[in-house]
Amino acid sequence: MLLIRGEAGGTTLTGTLYERGERAPRFKGAPDEDAPYVWVCDEFYQVESGGTVQKVDGEEVNVAFESPMPRGFDTREQATGAAREHIRTQFARIGIDPEDVAITVEKQEAETAEPQ
Numbered sequence: 666m667l668l669i670r671g672e673a674g675g676t677t678l679t680g681t682l683y684e685r686g687e688r689a690p691r692f693k694g695a696p697d698e699d700a701p702y703v704w705v706c707d708e709f710y711q712v713e714s715g716g717t718v719q720k721v722d723g724e725e726v727n728v729a730f731e732s733p734m735p736r737g738f739d740t741r742e743q744a745t746g747a748a749r750e751h752i753r754t755q756f757a758r759i760g761i762d763p764e765d766v767a768i769t770v771e772k773q774e775a776e777t778a779e780p781q
Contacts, residue, residue, distance in 0.1 A: 666773045669706075669745065671752035673766040674722040678755055680706025682744050690735065700737025702744035706751055707733055710758040719759070726759050745770070 667682040682704050683689035689703035708731040716729040738744035753763035 667745070668771045668773055669748045669752065669768065670771065671749075671756060671766045671768050673756050674759075674761045676719055676721055678707065678752055680704060680748055680752065682748055684741065700739070702738040702741055703735055704738065704744050704748050704751070705733050705735045706748070707731075707755070708751075709755055711760060721759055721761065728759060 666684060666687055668679055669682055670677060670679040682702060685701040689700075690705060709728045710731075712727045712729045714727055716727040718725050719728050720726075736747060738747065749768050752768060753766050756766045757763045
């Protein structure tokens with residue numbers, strides 16, 4: 666399992682990439698459980714009022730969250746590329762230049778799927 670994290674404007678967004686053989690989450694909207702790589706991360710956008718107040722570049726921004734949209738991929742390269750793009754897009758949705766987002770990837774231990 667990889668934690669893919671974007672940081673910019675004093676805030677952080679972290680998503681999880683489940684790799685081949687790891688137990689990806691199972692819930693409504695999850696991709697086919699046979700997908701070798703599954704990316705799961707929050708989605709959010711800026712709103713005029715309501716939502717959750719976040720400090721971004723020293724200013725308060727109202728942010729509304731959407732349900733995570735898990736996506737399945739055939740290769741690790743496809744999955745990590747999509748994860749990086751997803752994170753940059755979320756920051757752009759709250760007014761941060763995607764080029765200003767620093768992305769890191771950290772390997773974590775995950776539960777493996779049970780043999781069938």
